[in-house]
Amino acid sequence: MGRKRKGRDISGWLVVDKPAGMTSTAVVNKVRWALQAKKAGHAGTLDPEATGVLAVALGEATKTVPYITDALKAYEFTVRLGEATNTDDAEGEVTATSDARPDDETIKGALGQFVGEIMQVPPKYSAVKIDGERAYKRARDGEEFEVQARPLWVEELLLIDRPDADHVTLEMTCGKGGYVRAIARDLGEALGCYGHVRELRRIWSGPFRAEDGLTIEQIDELAQSPELDAYLRPLEEGLADLPRVTVTDQGLAKLKNGNPGMVVAHDIEYGDECWAAYDGRAVAVGRFKAGELHPSRVFNQ
Template sequence: MGRKRKGRDISGWLVVDKPAGVTSTAVVNKVRWAFDAKKAGHAGTLDPDATGVLAVALGEATKTVPYITDALKAYEFTVRFGEATRTDDAEGDVIATSPLRPSDDDIKEALHGFVGEIMQVPPQFSAVKIDGERAYKLARDGEDIDLAARPLWVEELTLLDRPDEDHAVLMMVCGKGGYVRSIARDLGETLGCLGHVRTLRRIWSGPFSTDDALSLEQIDAMAKSSELDTFLKPLQTGLADLPELSCNAEAATRLRNGNPGKVITSGVDYGEECWVSLDGVPVAVGRYKAGEVHPTRVFVTT
């Protein structure tokens, strides 16, 4: 039998403004320590040198992580033209250069080809698995990696600023699985001048934005205190894109035991995914079928 993890049974979301030079895992560990929480996870990895919104789930909120992972996200990033790097960002060695530089109009025109449903090849230095191995490990070992293109939905991609001829600041709103480094690489290739990501910041992810985020310094200052608890968002924040249905106490018990439970419905289609609450407290997530919800995830919070 595994050892029971010590800590508080606390559930909810904390929005962190991740600094550069720190891994997403390190941020999760810091948050779990600060709350003395039993369980924590995050919704969407940021590269170590990237900054911005990292939504950290505690306790039962970890069951809602997939809904944030699947939600739209927005990134602001700077592309450096004229250089291709091994990692598609500023950390990698420069592997090719070009004297060409695009005009603003060239950039705006090229961006149209990166909006909508596109096919994207992940960077070689990425967490994509190949035969059970991470691509970045194979790349570090010098192996020639052939990564398959995968679909990505890009809602918006716009030019925000042009500080100089070598750089452009862009903003992208995209779905799950988007690699900003690939966008920069492919944009540079399309423009014939090469390119890589210089800086990257996630400005919002689903319902979470930098406006709500705490720095690691703030978390450190409030660690193990009731003050930090006040910044915790309820676990149902991660269910913002799903319709909410209510139920009575009897149905709540059935749902929490993994059985279908009757709900009060309003405009939910047969088979639609939704979440169920009792007096505002999340009970379960499941599929609506003929007056009942068949649970796929249940919550034990009270």
């Protein structure tokens, strides 16, 4: 038998306002320690130098992580015009420069090509896998390789500030798997002036907002205390984008055992994915079929 994991059986979400210079994994480890939790994970990696909302799931809430990962999210980022780097951000080496500096109207005119369903080539310094190995490892080893383009839904891309001729601040709302660094790189190429990300902040992800997040300093201050527990948000917030049905008394026991159970549903179509609640608490996620929920995930709250 495997060794039993130590810690508390707590479930929910803790929203963190991640600081620059810290990895997403380090944030999760900090939260797990501070809450003495058995299990924790995050919904969507942020680059170490990026800041903003990192939603950390505890316990049974880790089963809802895919729904936050798939949800729309928004970023505010500053692009340094006139320079390309090998990492597409300020941490890399400058590989090309240009004296061209497009005006605001030219930049606004170029943004439209990055809205809607686009094909995006992730940065070579990224966690995408190339023949089973992370791209950034191959890049660090100096290997020559190509990264395949992949689809990305961009809901909105707006110019919100122009601090000076060398910098432009943008806000992007997009779906799963987007690389802001690739947007900065490709925009610079489209404008004929090169570009890379200077600063990046995720301002919201699904239902979670950066302004509602705790700082690392606050987490340290409240660590292993009831005061930190009070900031935990319900597991159910991770299911905000799914329709909800209500479990009947007869269906409750069946769903808890992983079997289809009777539910009461309104405006739900056959085959729709939804989540089932009993007394307001999530019991399971699954597909609605002929008055029953066929569970794919069951919550033990």
